[in-house]
Each structure stands twice: as C-alpha cells, then as structure tokens.
Amino acid sequence: MANTTISTNASTPSSLRKWVGVVPFFLFAILFLILPSLRLFIGSFTNNAGHFTFDNILQLFEEQSILNAYWLSIRISAVTAIGGGIFGFLLAYSVTVGGLPKQLRSVLITFSGVASNFAGVPLAFAFVATLGRTGIITAILKDVFGFEIYKTGFNLYSFLGLSLTYLYFQFPLMVLVMTPALDGLKREWREAAENLGASNMQYWWRVALPVLLPSILGSMILLFGNAFGAYATAYALTGGALPIVTIQIGAQIRGDVLHNPGLGYAMAMGMVVIMAISLAGYSWLQSKSERWLK
Amino acid sequence: MNDNLGNWNEDLVRELASKQARDSKKPQDNKRSLKGFPVWSWVWYLLGALYFILPLYATFTFSLEMKRDTLSFLAYEKAFADKEFWHTFGYSNLVALLTILVSALLSIPTAYWIRLRLPQARRIVEFITLLPFVVPAIILVFGLIRIYSSSFNIPFTDIALIPPLTNFRAGTTVLLVAGYTVLALPYMYRSVDTGMRTIDVATLTEAAQSLGADWKTIMLRVIFPNLRSALLSGALLTFAIVVGEVTIASFLGVPAFGPYLFLLGQHRAYEPAALSFTSFLLTWMAMGLIQLVTGGQGQTTGAH
Amino acid sequence: MAYLTLSGISKQFGDTVVVEDFNLDIEKGEFVSFLGPSGCGKTTTLRMVAGFEIPTSGKIILGGNDITDQAPNQRNVGMIFQAYALFPNMTVSQNIGFGLSIRKEPEVAIKERVQEMVSLIGLEKHANKYPYQLSGGQQQRVALARALANRPQVLLLDEPLSALDAKIRVSLRAEIRAIQKRLGITAIFVTHDQEEALSISDRIVIMNEGRAEQVGTPFEIYNFPKTQFAANFVGSLNNAGAEVIDPANGILSMDGVHFKTADTEMANRRRGDKIRISIRPERFSFAVEPLKDNVVDCTIENITFLGSVVRIQVKIGTTKFNMDTFNNPFLELPAVGAKEKVMCSKEAVLVLESA
Numbered sequence: 001m002a003n004t005t006i007s008t009n010a011s012t013p014s015s016l017r018k019w020v021g022v023v024p025f026f027l028f029a030i031l032f033l034i035l036p037s038l039r040l041f042i043g044s045f046t047n048n049a050g051h052f053t054f055d056n057i058l059q060l061f062e063e064q065s066i067l068n069a070y071w072l073s074i075r076i077s078a079v080t081a082i083g084g085g086i087f088g089f090l091l092a093y094s095v096t097v098g099g100l101p102k103q104l105r106s107v108l109i110t111f112s113g114v115a116s117n118f119a120g121v122p123l124a125f126a127f128v129a130t131l132g133r134t135g136i137i138t139a140i141l142k143d144v145f146g147f148e149i150y151k152t153g154f155n156l157y158s159f160l161g162l163s164l165t166y167l168y169f170q171f172p173l174m175v176l177v178m179t180p181a182l183d184g185l186k187r188e189w190r191e192a193a194e195n196l197g198a199s200n201m202q203y204w205w206r207v208a209l210p211v212l213l214p215s216i217l218g219s220m221i222l223l224f225g226n227a228f229g230a231y232a233t234a235y236a237l238t239g240g241a242l243p244i245v246t247i248q249i250g251a252q253i254r255g256d257v258l259h260n261p262g263l264g265y266a267m268a269m270g271m272v273v274i275m276a277i278s279l280a281g282y283s284w285l286q287s288k289s290e291r292w293l294k
Numbered sequence: 295m296n297d298n299l300g301n302w303n304e305d306l307v308r309e310l311a312s313k314q315a316r317d318s319k320k321p322q323d324n325k326r327s328l329k330g331f332p333v334w335s336w337v338w339y340l341l342g343a344l345y346f347i348l349p350l351y352a353t354f355t356f357s358l359e360m361k362r363d364t365l366s367f368l369a370y371e372k373a374f375a376d377k378e379f380w381h382t383f384g385y386s387n388l389v390a391l392l393t394i395l396v397s398a399l400l401s402i403p404t405a406y407w408i409r410l411r412l413p414q415a416r417r418i419v420e421f422i423t424l425l426p427f428v429v430p431a432i433i434l435v436f437g438l439i440r441i442y443s444s445s446f447n448i449p450f451t452d453i454a455l456i457p458p459l460t461n462f463r464a465g466t467t468v469l470l471v472a473g474y475t476v477l478a479l480p481y482m483y484r485s486v487d488t489g490m491r492t493i494d495v496a497t498l499t500e501a502a503q504s505l506g507a508d509w510k511t512i513m514l515r516v517i518f519p520n521l522r523s524a525l526l527s528g529a530l531l532t533f534a535i536v537v538g539e540v541t542i543a544s545f546l547g548v549p550a551f552g553p554y555l556f557l558l559g560q561h562r563a564y565e566p567a568a569l570s571f572t573s574f575l576l577t578w579m580a581m582g583l584i585q586l587v588t589g590g591q592g593q594t595t596g597a598h
Numbered sequence: 599m600a601y602l603t604l605s606g607i608s609k610q611f612g613d614t615v616v617v618e619d620f621n622l623d624i625e626k627g628e629f630v631s632f633l634g635p636s637g638c639g640k641t642t643t644l645r646m647v648a649g650f651e652i653p654t655s656g657k658i659i660l661g662g663n664d665i666t667d668q669a670p671n672q673r674n675v676g677m678i679f680q681a682y683a684l685f686p687n688m689t690v691s692q693n694i695g696f697g698l699s700i701r702k703e704p705e706v707a708i709k710e711r712v713q714e715m716v717s718l719i720g721l722e723k724h725a726n727k728y729p730y731q732l733s734g735g736q737q738q739r740v741a742l743a744r745a746l747a748n749r750p751q752v753l754l755l756d757e758p759l760s761a762l763d764a765k766i767r768v769s770l771r772a773e774i775r776a777i778q779k780r781l782g783i784t785a786i787f788v789t790h791d792q793e794e795a796l797s798i799s800d801r802i803v804i805m806n807e808g809r810a811e812q813v814g815t816p817f818e819i820y821n822f823p824k825t826q827f828a829a830n831f832v833g834s835l836n837n838a839g840a841e842v843i844d845p846a847n848g849i850l851s852m853d854g855v856h857f858k859t860a861d862t863e864m865a866n867r868r869r870g871d872k873i874r875i876s877i878r879p880e881r882f883s884f885a886v887e888p889l890k891d892n893v894v895d896c897t898i899e900n901i902t903f904l905g906s907v908v909r910i911q912v913k914i915g916t917t918k919f920n921m922d923t924f925n926n927p928f929l930e931l932p933a934v935g936a937k938e939k940v941m942c943s944k945e946a947v948l949v950l951e952s953a
Contacts (some may be wrong), residue, residue, distance in 0.1 A: 021412065022407055025422075033422070036434060040437045091338055094338045106585075114577050118538075118574060119536045120558050129355075168349065171342065171346075194649075194670040195675070197697050197700045198700045231431060232539075236540070247435070253435070283424075291730050292686035
C-alpha cells in the first residue's frame with residue numbers, strides 16, 4: 001500500500017483529520033442505515049408503555065402464527081436454496097468444466113445477470129401467464145396431455161407455486177456465484193489425478209467436489225438469505241395469502257395488525273438475525289474456498 | 295540410510311507395466327479432456343433454457359392477445375398511451391439517476407480516501423457495505439418510516455428542525471433515494487473499489503503528483519476517466535434495481551413505476567404483461583451494456 | 599532396445615504443426631532434458647508421453663509396450679507440473695498417498711510408502727500440513743514425492759522450477775537430480791533455462807519450432823553445437839560473417855582478418871563462399887605464450903565487470919566481439935581504446951549452418 005500523503009494544512013490534529021474523507025459516507029450510513037436498524041432494534045425491546053422488556057422477543061417464540069411464519073419462510077428459503085443450488089450448479093458446470101461452446105456460456109452468464117434482477121412484480125406476472133389458471137403451460141398440459149393441473153390441487157399461489165417462481169432468480173444467482181469457483185478448478189488437478197491413476201469419477205469424488213464444497217455450501221446459504229428476504233415477488237404473486245415473515249412484516253408496517261408495535265420490531269429483528277447468520281456463514285465458507293481456489 | 299528406495303524393484307515395475315498393458319482398454323476408449331460428447335451438459339443447459347424461456351414466452355404471447363382472435367401490439371399501445379405510465383416511469387428514472395449520483399458521490403471519494411489515506415477504515419467501510427444484505431428492503435423501509443415519520447426536534451424542545459419526511463413528496467423522495475442508495479451501495483462501492491484497485495490508483499496519484507498535478511486535476515483527469523467502466527457498470531446495476539423496485543416505493547407511497555405496475559395488475563390483464571415484458575427487455579439491455587463495458591466481470595444482485 | 603522410444607512423433611492442432619517428426623531413444627535411468635524457447639513443442643511432446651495429448655502420427659514405446667493411445671490414467675508415468683497441482687483439500691501425506699489409494703493398496707502399505715517418500719524429500723515435520731501452508735519449493739517437493747510414490751516407469755517434469763525463486767531453483771534442481779540418480783528412474787525434464795538443462799542432464803534435446811535440432815550431452819551441445827540455433831540458445835556466442843579463403847587449410851577471412859578453423863566441412867567449400875562463424879567468448883584470451891592458432895589485432899571497446907567474469911568487448915576488423923575472462927583482482931586490464939592482441943584456437947572457430 002503506498003504511503004501517499006495528501007498535502008493538507010495541519011491545523012487540526014492529524015489523526016482526526018485523517019477521518020475527514022470518510023465522514024460523508026459514515027454520516028449517510030448512520031442516517032439511513034444504522035439509525036433505522038437501531039430504531040427497530042430498540043423498538044423490539046420496548047413494550048407498549050415505552051419501557052424496556054424482553055417480552056416481545058419471548059413472544060416471538062410463543063406466538064403460533066409468528067412461529068408458523070418463520071417456519072414457512074425457512075422452508076421456502078431452504079427448498080429454493082437447495083433446489084436452486086443443485087440445478088444452478090449443474091448449469092454452471094455445463095458451461096465451464098462440462099465443455100459446452102463458449103458462446104453458450106456467455107449467453108447463460110448474461111441472462112443470469114438479467115434474471116437474477118427480474119424479481120418482483122414482472123416475475124409474478126410472467127409466472128401467472130405461464131402457470132396461472134389461463135397460463136400457457138396449464139393450457140398445453142390440458143390440451144396436449146389432457147392433464148388439468150388445477151384439478152389436482154395445484155395452485156400457483158401456494159408454497160409450490162412461489163417456490164417455482166423463486167427459482168427463477170435462484171438458479172441464476174447460483175450460476176453467477178459458482179461459475180468463478182468452477183473456473184478456479186485447475187486443469188492440472190484433473191491431469192495430476194489422471195496421471196496418478198484416477199478415473200474421471202474418482203477425480204470428482206476425491207478432489208473436485210471436496211474442493212468445491214465450501215463454495216457450493218456458501219452459495220446455497222446465500223440463496224437461502226436471498227429467498228428469506230424477498231418480499232415483492234411473494235406479495236405480487238400471492239397478494240399476502242402466503243404468510244411468510246416478510247409479508248407479515250409488511251402487514252405490520254401498514255397497520256399494526258399485531259396490536260403490539262414492539263412485536264413487529266421483534267419480528268423484523270428476528271429476520272435480521274437470520275440474514276446475519278446466513279451472511280456470516282456465506283462469508284466464512286467463501287474465505288475457506290478462496291484459500292483453495294486462488 | 296535405509297535404501298529400500300534404491301531398490302526400485304525391477305520386477306514390480308515390470309509387472310505393473312505389463313499388467314496395465316493387459317488391462318488397458320481399447321485405444322479409443324479413453325476420455326481425454328472433454329473429447330467425448332458432453333451429453334449431460336447439453337441436457338442441463340437445455341432444461342435450463344426451457345425453464346427460463348417459457349415464462350418470458352408466455353408473457354410475450356399473452357401480451358399480444360389483447361385484441362380478440364388476433365395477435366397485435368394493442369396491449370403495448372394502450373400501456374404506453376397511459377399518462378400514468380409515463381408519469382411513474384419518468385419518476386422512477388429520475389429517482390434512479392439521483393441514486394446513481396448520490397451513491398457515486400459517496401463511493402468514489404470514500405474508496406479513494408481509504409486507499410490512499412486511511413487503510414484502517416477499510417474493514418469497517420466494507421462491513422457497512424455488507425449490511426444492506428442483512429437489512430433487506432422490507433426491513434429498511436420499516437426502519438426508515440418509523441424514524442422519519444416524526445420530526446427532528448432540537449433536543450428538549452418542541453421546535454421542529456425538519457418536519458416528518460414522510461409527510462411530503464420531496465421528503466419521501468429523499469427517503470426513497472436514500473433507501474435505494476443503501477440498497478445499491480454494495481454494488482456501487484465494490485465496483486468503484488475494484489476499479490481503483492485495477493488501475494492502482496495510489497501509484498497513479500503519485501505519478502500525477504510528481505508531475506505537478508493538484509487535487510482537482512488528479513480527480514478530474516486521472517481518477518475519473520479511468521473509472522469510467524466501473525462507474526458505468528455500477529450505474530447500470532443501480533438503474534436495474536431502482537426502476538423495478540416495489541417494496542420501498544409502495545410503502546413510502548411514491549408514484550414510482552413498481553407500484554404502478556402492481557396496481558395495473560390488479561385491474562388489467564394484458565397491459566401489465568406488455569409492461570413486464572418491456573421491463574425485462576430493458577433490464578436485458580442494461581445488463582448487456584454492462585457486459586460490453588466491463589468485458590464480462592459483472593456483479594450479481596439478488597431478489598427483491 | 600531403449601527403454602522409452604519416441605518414433606516419428608508429430609502433433610498437429612488444426613493447421614498448426616506443433617511437433618514434427620520427433621525421434622528419440624531414451625535409456626533406462628537416463629535424465630534427458632528438452633530445452634527450447636516457448637512454443638517449440640517441448641511441453642506438447644512431454645504431454646504426449648504422459649497421455650494428455652494424442653500424437654497425430656508416430657509411436658511411443660515404453661518398456662516394450664506401445665502406449666501411444668493408452669489413457670493417461672493407465673500409463674503409470676509420473677508427472678510433475680509447473681504449477682505443482684497439489685490437491686488443496688488433502689494434506690501432504692494424503693497427496694502423496696493418492697495414487698496408491700486409487701490403486702486400492704492396503705492401508706498399511708500406503709502408510710509405509712508415504713513415510714518413505716516424506717523422508718526422501720525431507721518434509722517429515724510437514725506431513726500433515728495443507729498445500730496452502732507450504733512454500734513453492736516445498737510444494738514442488740511434495741509433488742515429486744507424490745509422483746514417485748506410485749513407482750512410475752518414467753518421471754516427466756514440465757518446467758517444474760519455473761515458478762520458483764532463483765535460489766530455490768538451484769537447490770531444488772540438484773535435489774531432483776540426486777533423487778533421480780539414487781532411484782535410477784528414467785526422467786524427461788522440460789525447461790527453457792539452459793543453465794538448468796546443462797547442469798543436471800545426461801543428455802539434452804534442443805528443440806526449435808517443433809523439431810529436435812540436436813541431441814547430445816551437455817558438453818557436446820555446448821562445445822560442438824550443430825546448428826546456429828543450438829549455438830545461440832545455449833551459452834552466449836559471438837557471430838560474424840566471413841568468406842572462405844582457403845578451404846583445404848580451413849582459412850577464412852572475416853573483415854579482412856584471417857582466421858583458421860578446425861571445422862571439418864570447410865574442405866567441401868569453395869573459395870569465396872560466404873559463411874558465418876561463431877566463437878564462444880571464453881575461448882578468447884590475451885595473446886601470451888604459448889600462442890594459439892589464431893592471433894589477431896584488436897581494439898578494446900568496453901570492459902564490463904560482471905562479478906566472477908569480466909567481459910571485454912574488442913573490435914576485430916570492424917566487428918565487435920565479446921571476450922570473457924575470469925576475474926583476477928591482480929590482473930591489470932588494458933584501458934579502453936588500447937590496441938591489443940588476442941588469440942583463440944582453431945577448434946574454437948565454429949562454422950555452423952545458418953539457421
């Protein structure tokens with residue numbers, strides 16, 4: 001790191017002056033990120049009378065509807081993280097080690113960049129047009145295969161439907177995160193393994209997959225957090241019918257449906273804790289994998 | 295020293311060699327590199343393509359079906375004829391621009407300062423840029439509303455310095471831009487920071503200083519031009535995030551494109567499909583531009 | 599019959615011919631280097647022996663077996679890569695034992711063999727460390743042990759020292775040679791560093807643009823290069839244009855200065871033929887008794903002190919030559935501009951085919 005000093009006039013103690021340049025950044029972060037989060041944090045420990053209390057936190061674990069909401073969110077996030085992780089990995093594999101032509105790879109990567117951003121209202125509409133009651137797949141299944149999925153109890157506006165929709169941004173996210181990791185697999189490892197007598201399967205099982213594992217797990221955790229924090233897609237698709245945590249919080253913001261603001265804040269905090277844990281898990285696994293793949 | 299190693303055991307080696315010659319498969323039966331046809335790779339890719347294209351195709355065809363029994367762009371015409379569309383779309387674009395400006399103005403000096411003057415602050419700043427992942431949009435807007443829906447008073451008095459920001463349009467716009475800046479900060483900051491690392495901004499500054507350049511010159515003629523591509527990619531990503539964003543926009547009650555689209559979906563069928571498809575194309579364009587500008591090292595964003 | 603024979607090996611990628619008609623017989627226990635600049639085909643040839651490339655034409659015979667088309671994981675040749683290629687998820691011991699566990703050898707045997715190998719490379723204290731905890735030199739030694747643990751028929755080394763610091767390079771190359779000699783294992787060593795090749799090889803193959811230019815011992819290659827390329831690539835060389843004066847007696851004229859050469863082909867030339875001569879810098883010396891065949895006048899142009907060697911640039915005729923002499927603090931060197939006499943033997947004057 002260069003020891004370039006920016007010439008300033010030392011009228012104030014230089015150790016303090018050093019921090020001048022980052023003040024705007026910190027000020028902004030404090031005003032619009034830290035303070036709001038703090039407000040929620042403090043609020044979760046405040047009861048209706050304004051005093052400090054643990055009750056709200058405790059209620060999080062007692063109130064059945066809240067527990068259900070968290071469990072539902074966790075389930076959806078886990079399902080789409082694992083499903084998205086597995087197929088996303090296979091997609092990333094196919095265009096890296098899997099040997100498909102370079103152009104296919106750049107199409108996939110560009111598209112993944114787009115699709116991982118395509119969440120929210122437009123995505124919901126797109127899936128309604130695909131799997132809704134008058135959706136194109138629904139129609140094809142009925143007209144061509146005589147299979148009426150809505151008669152079997154399938155409903156787009158359900159856990160399954162939302163999961164299928166979430167996958168639309170989970171797959172691309174996994175592709176984008178795993179592609180560099182797969183690129184990091186050195187060709188020489190496979191050659192060294194072959195040279196020492198290993199078959200392709202043995203190489204994957206004993207070298208490549210173990211080396212990739214931290215990346216894969218870390219990415220899945222990232223996907224988990226991604227799904228857990230999603231609001232717009234769920235709301236646009238199910239209109240709030242599926243009581244995941246983000247929807248509940250949204251309802252709480254609009255009008256105090258819980259009749260206890262502190263509880264609402266506690267719910268929000270609970271969500272932040274889960275997101276923080278998944279971010280920590282992701283970071284840790286990333287650093288582990290970087291050690292091997294650099 | 296124990297010289298078992300020197301005993302290369304001729305017989306063992308010879309035996310191994312001939313065993314392998316016997317066990318050896320037919321000449322063409324070996325999988326060298328990827329000379330074999332990658333069947334499974336094609337399977338995954340095509341399955342993926344199917345999954346991704348179908349909803350887009352469905353949206354597109356649906357958007358063409360407004361006029362009964364025929365395919366037409368009527369839905370598009372109607373959608374673009376709606377004044378409300380232009381109003382909200384324009385608003386969102388404006389907000390996007392402001393967000394890009396604010397986040398660039400925040401990121402560039404900070405990243406620069408940290409590289410040159412204050413490396414100690416790096417960890418804490420990078421930590422802050424990670425926070426938006428932990429505080430997703432819904433939580434952020436929750437906090438923003440709760441704090442800024444009351445006025446800032448001079449402590450211990452009733453004199454209001456700033457009225458509740460949520461009470462008036464300019465105020466909510468400020469909150470909106472702030473919220474989006476927070477959301478976009480990780481990408482913008484990281485983009486700028488990586489760009490500075492790539493061009494080794496510290497050495498460039500030294501070179502410029504040794505040639506007699508002052509602050510303004512360094513910033514304008516050395517730093518900025520070299521960060522063009524990083525800025526552009528950060529800006530395009532921000533644009534993609536902001537224009538379609540719905541969570542923060544709807545809770546703050548602003549006339550943004552996201553809420554408009556949502557509301558439209560409640561009453562109309564074909565126009566929302568048309569607009570959804572259009573927004574997809576716009577995002578694709580933005581991403582494609584990013585690819586062009588950065589030569590392929592983009593960043594990823596997540597769901598909203 | 600030679601232990602490893604490459605006959606008529608060629609490799610083509612599309613329209614590009616990367617290796618052309620490569621022929622070589624290697625005896626058991628020999629250490630052969632492939633030496634040449636980047637892109638000369640040396641690595642490709644090595645990889646063909648390893649099985650990572652298949653020759654477009656030609657045969658590879660190892661220990662009596664034709665392995666030309668054999669899969670790389672069937673050949674039992676040990677390969678060492680420039681980038682070490684240690685498996686990052688395994689410890690040193692696990693890396694070394696990898697080949698043996700693939701072969702499903704019993705645990706006890708593997709443990710024993712790994713122990714042997716770890717002592718061989720002197721890394722007993724690091725047996726349970728991971729690659730990222732080791733230095734470059736240490737990693738390469740583990741790679742060596744890993745390849746040797748499998749008892750390969752041939753050891754193939756693809757520029758193994760290029761990624762290491764200069765000091766480590768020198769010590770590690772000596773170690774590799776010592777281990778190779780001790781185990782009596784046949785080895786092919788690819789490098790672009792002529793000092794490396796000269797110092798540890800039994801024989802060197804100089805390669806250029808896909809072809810083998812010359813095969814010989816280091817001594818032969820250095821002192822009796824057959825082509826201009828070989829002469830230029832190994833060691834430094836003075837080159838100059840000259841004209842044949844008296845073919846029968848091997849006399850030529852360079853810039854009007856007469857030189858006598860011991861080159862055997864001279865007799866077949868005619869008076870007036872234009873040739874190029876090459877003389878190694880260290881073959882020149884100041885003219886003192888006993889005088890050598892060629893004694894010529896020169897002017898001192900420049901003196902550069904290189905440490906153990908002093909390089910004196912002299913002008914003979916109108917051409918500048920480098921003359922290298924060992925450093926001697928008590929030797930008085932002439933001043934720049936002085937006129938001196940220098941000499942060299944007729945064997946030192948090489949007449950090579952122009953490249």
